Structure formats: structure tokens, C-alpha cells
Amino acid sequence: MTALQKKPVNPIAHLSADDIELIGKELDEIRQGVIDGRGEADARYIRKVIDVHRKLELGSRAVLLASGFPPAWIVGTIGLSVAKILENMEIGHNILHGQWDWMRDPKIHSTTWEWDMASPAAQWKHSHNELHHTYTNVIGKDNDLGYGIMRVDEDQPWHPFHLGQPVWSFINACFFEYGIAAYDLELGAVIAKKQTKDPEFRARAKAVLRKIGKQVAKDYVAHPLLSGPNFVSTLAANFTANIVRNLWSNSVILCGHFPEGVETFEKKSIDGETRGEWYLRQMLGSANISGSKAMHILTGNLSHQIEHHLFPDLPSNRYAEIAPRIRDLFDRYGLNYHSAPLPKQVASAWHKIIRLSLPNGWLERTTPRNLPSQLVTLYKMTTGGPKVRRRLQRLLAA
Amino acid sequence: MTSTVPRPSPARPALTALRDRALRLAELVTTPLLPADYLDLIHPLRAGADLRGRIEAVHRETRDAATLVIRPGADWRPHLPGQWVRIGVEVDGVRQWRAYSLTSDLPRTDSCISITVKAIPGGRVSNHLVHRTQPGTLVHLDQATGEFVLPTPAPAKVLFVTAGSGITPVMGILRNRTDLSDVVLVHSAPAADDVVFGAELRALAAAGRLRLVEQHTDTAGLLDAAAIADLVPDLAERATWACGPVGLLEALEEHWAAAGLADRLHTERFRPTVLVPGEGGTVTFARSGTTLEADGSTPILDAAEEAGVLMPSGCRMGICFGCVLPLREGAVRDLRNGELTTAAPGDGVLVQTCISAAAGACDIDY
Numbered sequence: 001m002t003a004l005q006k007k008p009v010n011p012i013a014h015l016s017a018d019d020i021e022l023i024g025k026e027l028d029e030i031r032q033g034v035i036d037g038r039g040e041a042d043a044r045y046i047r048k049v050i051d052v053h054r055k056l057e058l059g060s061r062a063v064l065l066a067s068g069f070p071p072a073w074i075v076g077t078i079g080l081s082v083a084k085i086l087e088n089m090e091i092g093h094n095i096l097h098g099q100w101d102w103m104r105d106p107k108i109h110s111t112t113w114e115w116d117m118a119s120p121a122a123q124w125k126h127s128h129n130e131l132h133h134t135y136t137n138v139i140g141k142d143n144d145l146g147y148g149i150m151r152v153d154e155d156q157p158w159h160p161f162h163l164g165q166p167v168w169s170f171i172n173a174c175f176f177e178y179g180i181a182a183y184d185l186e187l188g189a190v191i192a193k194k195q196t197k198d199p200e201f202r203a204r205a206k207a208v209l210r211k212i213g214k215q216v217a218k219d220y221v222a223h224p225l226l227s228g229p230n231f232v233s234t235l236a237a238n239f240t241a242n243i244v245r246n247l248w249s250n251s252v253i254l255c256g257h258f259p260e261g262v263e264t265f266e267k268k269s270i271d272g273e274t275r276g277e278w279y280l281r282q283m284l285g286s287a288n289i290s291g292s293k294a295m296h297i298l299t300g301n302l303s304h305q306i307e308h309h310l311f312p313d314l315p316s317n318r319y320a321e322i323a324p325r326i327r328d329l330f331d332r333y334g335l336n337y338h339s340a341p342l343p344k345q346v347a348s349a350w351h352k353i354i355r356l357s358l359p360n361g362w363l364e365r366t367t368p369r370n371l372p373s374q375l376v377t378l379y380k381m382t383t384g385g386p387k388v389r390r391r392l393q394r395l396l397a398a
Numbered sequence: 399m400t401s402t403v404p405r406p407s408p409a410r411p412a413l414t415a416l417r418d419r420a421l422r423l424a425e426l427v428t429t430p431l432l433p434a435d436y437l438d439l440i441h442p443l444r445a446g447a448d449l450r451g452r453i454e455a456v457h458r459e460t461r462d463a464a465t466l467v468i469r470p471g472a473d474w475r476p477h478l479p480g481q482w483v484r485i486g487v488e489v490d491g492v493r494q495w496r497a498y499s500l501t502s503d504l505p506r507t508d509s510c511i512s513i514t515v516k517a518i519p520g521g522r523v524s525n526h527l528v529h530r531t532q533p534g535t536l537v538h539l540d541q542a543t544g545e546f547v548l549p550t551p552a553p554a555k556v557l558f559v560t561a562g563s564g565i566t567p568v569m570g571i572l573r574n575r576t577d578l579s580d581v582v583l584v585h586s587a588p589a590a591d592d593v594v595f596g597a598e599l600r601a602l603a604a605a606g607r608l609r610l611v612e613q614h615t616d617t618a619g620l621l622d623a624a625a626i627a628d629l630v631p632d633l634a635e636r637a638t639w640a641c642g643p644v645g646l647l648e649a650l651e652e653h654w655a656a657a658g659l660a661d662r663l664h665t666e667r668f669r670p671t672v673l674v675p676g677e678g679g680t681v682t683f684a685r686s687g688t689t690l691e692a693d694g695s696t697p698i699l700d701a702a703e704e705a706g707v708l709m710p711s712g713c714r715m716g717i718c719f720g721c722v723l724p725l726r727e728g729a730v731r732d733l734r735n736g737e738l739t740t741a742a743p744g745d746g747v748l749v750q751t752c753i754s755a756a757a758g759a760c761d762i763d764y
Contacts, residue, residue, distance in 0.1 A: 032735055043491030054431070054439060098719030101748060104493040107435075110719045111748065114430040129718035214429045222426045278715075312717045 002154050003139055004263040004284065011263065012280065014334055023283075023333060024276030030325055031311050034318050043103050045317045049090055049297070050108070057083035061223060067233040077237040081244040082298070087116050088249055089300025094316045096125055101313075119181040120211045123204060127184040133312050137257060137264045137285035143183065144257065145264065151356045153264060158359045158393065160382040165357035166350070176246035181208050248298070252289070255345035256305040259287045260352055261338055282309040283330065288323075288339035295342065296320060306337065359389075361396040442536055445472035451485075453535045454510055463516040463563065463594045464528045465501060470511055470539055477542030479504070479574040480567045480639075480666075483513065484744065486538030489526045493538070495745055496523045499567035499641075499666075500542060501595075504574045511542075514594060516563035546639065546666040552577045553637040557630055559650060561586040561621060561642030562594075567666055568641060569595050572602065581608035582630050586621040586642070589614050623649040634659060641666040679756040683707055683764045684726070692756040697733060699751035707764070709751060716753035725749045728760030 004010060015023075060079030066072040092115030094100070100108050114121050127143070135141035139153055146152035150169065151162045172179045182188070185208055190201050219238035227234035263284040270281070289295070289303035296303045296319075304319035307326055311319075330337035340348070355363045359381055366374045377396065381389050424433040434447060442450050451468040458464050468485075477483070477500055486495045498513040517528040546567050548556070556578055558568045565585055572581070587593045593612060603610035611629050613621045623646070627633050640650050640663065647665045654663040677694030681701065686708070692701035699721050702709050712720020716734060724746035730739050733753050741747040746763060 028734075035735070035737075039490040040488070041491075043488060051439070054436060058436060098717075098722070098750075101719060101722070103488075103491055104747060105488075109748070111722055116430055125718070125720065126712070130712045130720055133717055134713045134715070211430075214426075217426055218429050222423075226427070275715075313719070 002264075003266045003269075005266045005269050006155065011284065011336065015280075019333060020276040020280055021274065022276075023329065024274070024279050026329060027279050027310055027326075028275075030322055031314065034311070034314050034322060038102060038315065038318075042315050042317060043100075043105075046091075046095075046100050046103075046108060046315070049086065053083055053086045053091055056086070064223070064230075064234050064237050065227050066230065067227055067237050068230040073233055073237055077240050077244075080237065080241040081248075084116055084241055084245040085248050085298055088245060089252065089302065090297050090316060091115075091300075092117065092121075093300045093302070096121055097129060098313050099315045116215070117180070118177040118208070118212050118215060119184045120207050123184040123208065124180065127186075129312070133309070135270070136282055136309060137262070138267055138270055138281075139264050140267045141270075143186075144253075149188070150353065152258075154356070154360050158381075158389070162357050163382065166354050169350075169353050173247050173250035174243055176250040177242070178212075181212065184208075251342070251346050252299045252302050254349040255289050255342065256286055256302055256309075258352060259338065259340070259345045259348035261336065261348075262287050279310060282306070283335060285309065286338070287345060288337070289342050289345055290339050291342060293320075303342075306339075359393055359396055361393075365396065443469065443471040447471055447473070449473055449539045449541065451511070451537050451539045453531060453533050453537060455533055456531055459514060459594045460516075460592055460596075462528060462592075463514060464531075465512050465514045466527060466531060467507070467510050467512045468537065468539075469509070474511070474539070475541050477502075477511070478547045479571040480546040480548065481542040481544035481570075482546075482567065483511070483542045484540040485513065487523060487527065487531075487535075489522050494523045495538075495742075499544075499546075499570060501566050501570045501573070514563070514566045514569070516566075516594060544666070546641065546664065548575055548578075548639070550577075552579075555580045555632065555636040556582070557633065557636040557638040558583045558585075559621075559626065559638060559640040559642070559646075560584070561646050564640075564642035564646075564666075565594050565599075566641075568639065569598075571639075572599075572608070578608075582611065582636065583608050584611045584613065584621070584626060584629055586613040586615055586646075588616045621646060623653040626650075626653075634662075637662055637664075639664045639666070677757065679728070679758045679760060681728075681756050681760045681762060683762050685764055692760075694731065694755050694757060695733070696755055697752050698730065698749075698754050698756060698760070698762070701756075702751065709764075711752060714752045716750055719750060721752045722748045722750055724763040726761040726763045728756070728762075729758040730754040730760060731757040 004012070056079055060076045060083055063072050063079065064076035067076055092113065095108055095113045096110050096115070098110040101110050106112055110125065117124070132142055132144040137145060139145060139155075149172070150165055151158065185201070185204055190196055190198070195201055219242060220235055223238060224231040224235040265281055265285070270277075273281070283306060286305040286309040288306050289299060291303060301316035301319045302308055304316075304323055307314075307319040307323055308316070310326065311322075327337045358378070362374065362378060377392055381392050384392075421433065427433075428436060437444060438447060441447070443452060449471050451470040451474075453466055454469050455467040456464050457467070480499070482497045482499045484495050484497050486493050488494075498515055500511055501514045502511045515524050515527045517525045544567075548571060552575060558571075558581070560568050560583070568583065572578075572583075583599065585593065585599070590596060590612065593599065599608075599610055602608050615621070630636065634657065638650075638654070638659075640647055644667060647667060650663060651660070651665065654660050678692055678696075680689060681692050681698055682689045683702065688702070688705055688707050690701055690705040692698060697714075699709050699711055699714065703711075710721050710723070712718035714721075725739070725741040725748070726746055727741055727743050729741075730749050731737070731754065732739070733755050738757055739747055739749055739754070751762075
């Protein structure tokens with residue numbers, strides 16, 4: 001992807017400053033409409049989801065006490081995986097966004113909630129709510145773009161190191177919660193700047209380790225011990241449920257901002273950004289997943305990523321209801337409402353990860369016929385120095 | 399004189415230690431939730447839970463008043479007649495806390511408590527409680543509290559002056575303090591049908607338990623503090639408890655003070671001071687000891703930072719909730735939509751300081 005400002009055809013060139021402010025005004029009205037209608041039914045909804053999660057988790061863990069019996073293992077693992085997905089997505093993520101703070105229930109509140117996740121809620125709220133949601137898809141500001149470990153933009157020079165990108169992206173997906181914890185800690189930057197002795201960092205790192213300790217003790221010690229002779233099979237079930245949840249949440253999040261066609265923005269483009277321009281950036285920088293109601297709930301309604309990014313603090317159960325109006329707004333202003341089924345969005349995101357792991361233009365220009373010569377070029381770029389890379393890159397792009 | 403610290407019985411610390419250890423083990427299994435989160439699914443009224451109550455019955459008293467019979471959680475502590483309780487109830491999905499006098503008939507209520515609520519015109523919570531509450535609903539409770547309580551032994555002669563729902567704490571007293579021998583009750587209500595507990599009060603009067611003076615304001619006009627002396631000639635000999643609108647109580651206090659009887663009058667204000675939100679106001683940060691003047695268009699966050707308060711902050715546009723602080727008392731206006739949020743003492747309503755401006759004096763817990 002290339003930052004929107006550098007594209008040969010700018011997808012928002014047809015919008016005047018007035019158009020953008022009108023879009024902003026209309027979105028403010030939609031937002032207000034939902035706020036005015038928030039009430040008992042919404043409160044009932046989130047309490048119901050929380051209730052279902054707790055019963056499902058409790059039931060699944062109870063079944064797993066007999067995890068040595070294969071059908072129990074299968075049922076329990078599926079149940080626990082779904083419970084963990086619900087807890088992270090529709091419940092945790094959305095409560096921590098403050099979507100339910102209006103209920104004034106101290107037990108369902110962004111300032112008190114803690115979730116089944118390696119990263120402590122407080123640290124995640126900072127990196128996610130403040131940084132990612134404020135600077136969505138701004139290269140160099142929004143670290144969600146590639147989590148600081150990936151090449152996400154054609155303008156970032158390619159390095160042989162990037163060849164491994166698909167592999168570590170997959171490993172990151174499997175252990176996503178730990179990746180998120182490291183990312184919330186800004187571990188990479190702290191190590192690069194040699195600030196690991198900084199007391200503030202140490203305190204945060206300690207909080208993460210304490211949280212991970214509790215999580216590990218629960219899934220890999222306490223519940224296996226409760227299973228007695230089924231210790232190992234329960235441990236395996238819990239491990240599997242965590243991996244399933246990690247792969248699922250990683251896929252959903254990839255779909256939100258990473259499919260082909262989702263725009264990114266240059267750092268200087270957000271200087272003095274108006275409310276309307278901020279809205280527009282959210283509109284173009286997010287992608288939806290189409291599907292059934294169950295799918296929406298299991299993605300924490302991040303399948304309505306566009307609506308979520310426009311109104312991150314509105315209750316998630318309302319996104320589906322406003323989606324047609326948002327889509328209509330896109331249509332009227334000639335903008336691309338990016339929505340596709342889950343497999344398509346996941347494939348698109350992974351296609352981009354693979355494409356960017358290779359030098360610009362390499363994947364696009366490779367056909368079965370020219371494969372040998374393309375591989376030679378790639379080999380030379382991988383083993384040669386920066387000069388060789390630059391020369392061959394020019395040839396590839398030509 | 400030497401004083402000894404009361405020593406807990408030896409069995410208790412061992413038991414507590416054991417329970418603490420069991421609880422820690424249970425937490426290991428339930429983290430990041432607490433064992434209580436699961437126990438609440440099964441038994442929300444158990445000992446050790448947050449104090450709640452279940453509404454067992456709703457009895458209509460008048461066309462705009464109803465008594466709610468509530469079974470409180472196991473940790474509810476016995477109350478004294480005349481005290482009030484704060485009750486947290488979800489209205490349109492939002493938890494709202496209000497204080498109501500307890501009207502329980504203690505020996506006859508099967509360990510339930512009751513409150514009697516009069517619907518105030520436009521009152522969100524009171525109308526919800528009177529007209530739309532279903533038995534089975536869980537509510538949140540605080541322990542009972544309040545000073546509107548008769549001493550023991552009871553004074554020989556007692557006068558109650560009440561108006562409207564001001565009868566509720568007095569009803570709690572009349573039902574339970576059978577040791578009162580000489581009672582006069584002067585009660586003011588629009589008409590006979592509007593008297594909450596009208597039938598019960600008249601029955602008590604007929605049984606000789608009290609002398610009841612009803613003032614029906616639709617026909618007889620408002621209760622005049624000075625006229626009470628005519629209705630109750632031995633007023634000076636009586637210890638007086640009064641509950642009703644602020645205007646009536648102020649008039650009574652003035653009158654009793656003028657008669658040199660100020661220490662014989664006890665009053666209960668059951669409605670908070672009416673808050674008139676304005677534009678801007680004084681914002682107090684109690685814990686950091688800062689007070690500042692903020693105008694009605696500046697976010698409290700900005701105003702506080704200008705004044706040097708180290709505020710928590712985040713996106714500064716109302717989406718991340720990184721700046722949320724409890725408003726202990728006062729009113730703020732959401733700069734995005736003009737919506738007002740008000741808080742009475744004890745509410746601790748959490749507000750986003752980055753998009754909220756002061757709309758009157760604000761006391762923020764920070």
C-alpha cells in the first residue's frame with residue numbers, strides 16, 4: 001500500500017473542504033442518534049453476553065475436568081475457545097473502549113475491567129485507545145500498522161530481513177496476546193533505545209509479568225491440577241483454546257486495517273486535521289467483514305470496523321444498525337466502503353503481508369515462465385549489498 | 399485507667415486466615431475475574447457479596463406513591479426506625495442512586511425492608527420505582543444511615559410535622575416505636591386521598607395511638623408554621639421531628655428558634671439541594687488541593703492542566719476514556735452535545751474531563 005497522499009489517483013481528490021465538514025456533521029448526527037437511544041435494551045444485551053460468557057467458560061472448564069475422555073476434550077476445548085473469544089472481543093475490547101461506561105455500573109466499566117489477556121487492561125488502553133484510534137493508519141504514528149515488526153508500505157525500503165515476514169507474522173498470530181503485551185510495552189523501541197533500566201518501563205514490565213504469571217498459573221497449572229489424572233490433556237486443551245483465540249483475534253484485527261485497498265496516511269497529513277478530516281481518515285483506513293450475526297458477535301463487532309473506528313465509544317451492538325446509513329454516506333460521497341467476507345479479507349491481508357515481504361513489484365511481475373529469472377534477481381537482492389538492491393529494485397519497478 | 403484493646407476470639411483469626419487462603423486459591427482459578435463474579439450468578443444476596451436487595455413486592459399506596467418490599471443481602475445491618483437507605487437502580491440502563499426513608503414494619507416483615515416512594519413530576523428514578531418496577535428486580539443498596547431517630551427512652555411527648563412524602567421516616571418510627579405514649583402528627587398533603595399511609599394513620603388515630611391533624615392544602619392552603627401552635631397548644635412541651643420540603647423546614651426552624659425551642663426541633667431534608675447548572679463554575683480537586691474557575695466552554699481537563707493539575711489524559715477528543723475522573727458533586731456539560739451530567743454527594747459519577755465543561759460548581763475526586 002502507498003500512503004494516500006502519494007497515490008497517483010487520490011481517492012478523496014473529488015471532495016471539497018465543505019464536503020468533508022458535511023460528512024463530519026452527518027456522522028455527528030448519527031452518533032447523537034445512537035446516544036439518545038441508548039437504554040435498557042443495550043444494558044440487557046451486554047449483561048446477557050457477559051452472562052453467557054461466564055456460564056460457557058464455567059461449563060467448558062467443568063467438562064474439561066474429564067478431558068482424558070476424548071469427546072469431553074473436544075467439547076470442552078471448543079467451548080473454552082468460544083468463551084475466550086467472546087471475552088476478548090465482544091466483552092473486553094468493547095468495555096475497555098468505554099462503550100458501556102454510560103451505564104455507570106462500576107463492574108462493567110473501562111476503568112475497572114480486566115481481561116483474559118497477557119496485556120494488562122491499563123497498558124492496552126493506552127496503546128490501543130489513544131495511539132491506534134487517534135492516529136489510525138498514519139505511517140510512523142499508528143504502530144498497529146505492522147506492530148513495528150512488519151513492512152507495511154511500499155515506501156519502506158525492502159531489506160532481506162523482510163523475507164521472514166510471513167513466518168513471524170504467523171508466529172505472532174499464534175501467540176498474539178504476548179505480541180500485544182510486548183507491543184503495548186513498546187518493548188522493541190525500549191530495547192532499541194537502551195531504556196530497559198528506566199524505572200517507569202520497569203514498573204510497566206513488572207505489571208505485564210505479573211499478569212502473565214496469573215494467566216499462565218490459571219490455564220497451565222491450576223485448572224490442570226483440578227483435573228487430577230487429566231492434568232496433561234487439560235493443559236493441552238487450555239493451550240489449544242488460547243491458540244484458537246489468538247489466531248481468531250489476529251485474523252479479525254488483520255481484516256480491520258490490512259486488506260488490500262485500505263488507505264494509509266502520511267504523518268504530516270494530519271497536522272491541523274479537522275473533525276471531518278479525522279472522520280474521513282477513519283472511513284478510508286478501515287475495512288469491514290460481512291457475515292452472519294454470530295460472526296459479528298464473535299468478532300466483537302469489529303466486523304463493523306468502519307463504524308467502530310468512526311464511533312469507538314458507541315455500544316458495539318449498535319454498529320450493525322447504523323451500518324446501512326454509513327454505507328449510504330460513503331456512496332453519496334463516492335467513497336469506497338470496504339467490506340468482504342472473512343476468508344476474502346484474511347486472504348487479502350495475508351497476500352499483502354507476503355507481497356511486502358518481497359521487493360516492490362516482485363510478486364506482481366512473477367509468472368511461472370519468468371520464475372527462474374525472478375528467483376535469481378531475488379537471490380541477488382538478498383545476498384547483495386544496498387547498492388545491488390537499489391539497482392535491481394529500479395529494474396523490478398521499471 | 400488502663401484500656402485494653404478488645405481481643406478477637408482465637409478461633410476467628412484462624413478461620414479468617416483459612417478463608418483468605420481459600421479465596422486466594424479460588425482467585426487463581428477465576429482470574430482475571432473474581433470468584434465473586436461467578437458466585438453472583440448463583441447467589442447475589444449472599445454474605446460477602448456487594449450489598450444488593452431483591453424487590454419482593456410493590457404495594458400501591460396512592461396514585462403516585464408505592465411501597466417497595468425489598469429482601470436485602472445477608473450483610474444488611476439492622477437499621478433504626480427513621481433512617482434512610484441509598485438505593486441504586488437501573489433506569490433506562492443507567493444506574494442511578496437515590497436515598498429513601500425506610501418504612502419497614504420491623505417485627506412483621508419477614509426480614510425484608512421497605513421503602514415508600516412518591517413519584518415526583520419529572521423525576522426519572524421516583525417514577526420508575528413507583529410505576530415501572532417489577533418484583534424480582536435486583537437493586538443495589540448501601541447500609542442504612544441517618545440521624546432522624548428518636549432516642550431511647552422515648553421523650554414523654556412527641557410532635558411530628560410532615561408534608562407529602564415527608565411522612566415516610568415518621569411512618570417507620572410510628573410502626574416500630576411502640577414505646578411512644580403521647581404523639582401528635584400534623585401532616586400536610588393536597589387532599590385526603592393523597593395522604594400516603596392515610597388509612598393506616600387514621601386507624602392508629604382511631605386506636606388512640608396518636609392524635610392526627612391532617613392539613614389538606616387543596617382546600618385549606620399550605621401549612622403555616624405559626625399556625626401549628628394553634629393546632630398543638632402544648633407544642634413547647636413536645637420534642638419535635640419534622641420532615642418535608644425545604645421551605646416548610648426553614649419556616650419551622652425559624653419559628654422554633656424565635657420561640658426559644660430550637661434544640662427541641664429535629665429536621666430531615668429528604669431532597670438534595672436543587673442544582674441549577676450554569677455556564678462554567680468553580681472546580682475543586684479535593685485530593686490535589688486545587689480550586690479553579692473554569693468557563694462553560696473549556697474542557698475541565700484543559701482548565702485543570704492550565705492550573706497545574708497533573709491530570710490523566712488521553713485522546714482529548716472524547717473517545718479513549720483515558721481522562722475519566724469521578725465527579726463527586728456538581729454538574730458538567732458534554733461539550734459535544736450540551737448534555738448535562740449531575741452528581742449528588744456519594745454518586746461519584748465518572749466523567750470524561752476532556753469533553754466536559756463545568757456547568758456549576760464541581761467537586762472532582764482527584
